[in-house]
Amino acid sequence: MKIKQVILRHVKLDLLHPFTTSFGTEYDKDFILVEAVGEDGTSGWAESVAMLDPLYNEETVKTNWHILEDYLIPLVLGHEIHHPDDISEQLFAHIRGNYMAKAAIEGAVWDLYAKQQNMSLASALGGTKKTIDVGVSIGIKDSIEETLEVIEARLQEGYKRFKLKIKPGWDLELIDRVRQVYPDIPLMADANSAYTLEDIDRLAALDAYNLMMIEQPLAYNDIIDHAELQARLKTPICLDESIHSLEDARKALKLGSCQIINIKIGRVGGLTQSRKIHDLCQEHGIPLWCGGMLESGVGRAHNIAITSLPNFVLPGDTAASALYWAEDLIHPEVTVQNGTITVPTGLGIGYEVDLEKVEKYTMYSKSYS
Numbered sequence: 001m002k003i004k005q006v007i008l009r010h011v012k013l014d015l016l017h018p019f020t021t022s023f024g025t026e027y028d029k030d031f032i033l034v035e036a037v038g039e040d041g042t043s044g045w046a047e048s049v050a051m052l053d054p055l056y057n058e059e060t061v062k063t064n065w066h067i068l069e070d071y072l073i074p075l076v077l078g079h080e081i082h083h084p085d086d087i088s089e090q091l092f093a094h095i096r097g098n099y100m101a102k103a104a105i106e107g108a109v110w111d112l113y114a115k116q117q118n119m120s121l122a123s124a125l126g127g128t129k130k131t132i133d134v135g136v137s138i139g140i141k142d143s144i145e146e147t148l149e150v151i152e153a154r155l156q157e158g159y160k161r162f163k164l165k166i167k168p169g170w171d172l173e174l175i176d177r178v179r180q181v182y183p184d185i186p187l188m189a190d191a192n193s194a195y196t197l198e199d200i201d202r203l204a205a206l207d208a209y210n211l212m213m214i215e216q217p218l219a220y221n222d223i224i225d226h227a228e229l230q231a232r233l234k235t236p237i238c239l240d241e242s243i244h245s246l247e248d249a250r251k252a253l254k255l256g257s258c259q260i261i262n263i264k265i266g267r268v269g270g271l272t273q274s275r276k277i278h279d280l281c282q283e284h285g286i287p288l289w290c291g292g293m294l295e296s297g298v299g300r301a302h303n304i305a306i307t308s309l310p311n312f313v314l315p316g317d318t319a320a321s322a323l324y325w326a327e328d329l330i331h332p333e334v335t336v337q338n339g340t341i342t343v344p345t346g347l348g349i350g351y352e353v354d355l356e357k358v359e360k361y362t363m364y365s366k367s368y369s
């Protein structure tokens with residue numbers, strides 16, 4: 001298959017509710033939507049999960065646009081692609097880092113490939129599940145009462161797992177109060193690197209609350225201190241930001257830095273690398289779940305497809321579109337029935353990209369051919 005045209009769109013969607021983590025608050029989402037057009041005029045779609053500011057990792061909307069325009073798109077345009085695996089394994093192998101930029105165009109090619117093979121993206125990836133269990137990620141709120149209200153609402157909607165953002169000063173009291181009201185719900189905490197080993201006693205105190213895991217407690221690029229912390233904790237550590245590649249995953253498992261990994265397609269450089277990490281973790285009995293980056297429905301569709309692989313055994317962050325957006329970019333929107341999403345069987349991502357909505361929310365676009 002050959003890509004004859006790539007269109008980049010800078011899209012801006014307003015979040016229905018601000019999303020606060022230990023590193024800041026998002027009120028809306030600027031992101032790059034990638035359309036890859038094949039020789040037959042069929043389009044594949046994906047999105048970059050890089051944020052406007054380098055707060056989650058070092059990539060931003062601007063760095064991604066530059067890397068896509070000046071390096072990745074020229075490598076893809078007109079090149080005979082036998083399989084989407086060729087992109088990260090060959091075409092982009094000499095380009096360092098910039099995983100979210102790589103994933104954005106690789107994902108669009110994967111979608112196009114699946115469509116041309118008359119398959120769903122889930123099937124093309126080797127997915128086996130017909131439905132996936134999903135949880136919800138709840139940001140830092142103004143009060144514990146507000147957090148409890150959100151948990152109750154999501155519980156009524158059937159979500160299978162509740163992730164609470166924590167940071168020093170918004171952790172032990174919060175978890176204690178939630179556990180008083182909800183002693184048995186599947187509960188986890190995501191620190192987004194807000195702690196250091198000096199907080200080891202504070203983090204060990206969370207062992208009392210039967211959390212499923214503590215996600216990324218320490219530095220975003222660390223696996224050494226996480227290994228020391230994991231040896232002290234009863235609660236499994238889940239790594240998110242620290243795992244950028246298959247090699248990072250291999251080393252983290254070797255060191256015992258974590259017992260669970262949160263896969264984010266963008267963070268690890270795309271669907272091919274996500275599948276490789278999936279297979280490694282499956283071999284080592286390390287369970288996975290699919291994290292979220294406040295994606296539009298396009299990115300959500302990719303998350304659903306990768307989550308259909310068998311070792312994604314824990315509920316992920318792919319919640320319903322309606323929790324994030326007044327209008328999503330896909331039709332139908334992603335909906336959750338009693339905490340599960342039906343894996344679409346349509347071609348490619350299995351959702352139709354609504355071009356009117358895309359144009360409505362596009363701030364700027366550029367075509368490359």
Ligand SMILES: O=C(O)CCC(=O)C1=CC=C[C@@H](O)[C@@H]1C(=O)O
Pocket residue numbers: 021056137190192240291292293294295317319
């Ligand atoms: O609902 C979602 O899409 C998950 C949101 C979420 O938890 C995150 C989004 C972006 C970066 C982080 O703040 C955080 C995460 O670490 O998973």
Ligand SMILES: [Mg+2]
Pocket residue numbers: 190192215216240241262291
């Ligand atoms: Mg996280």
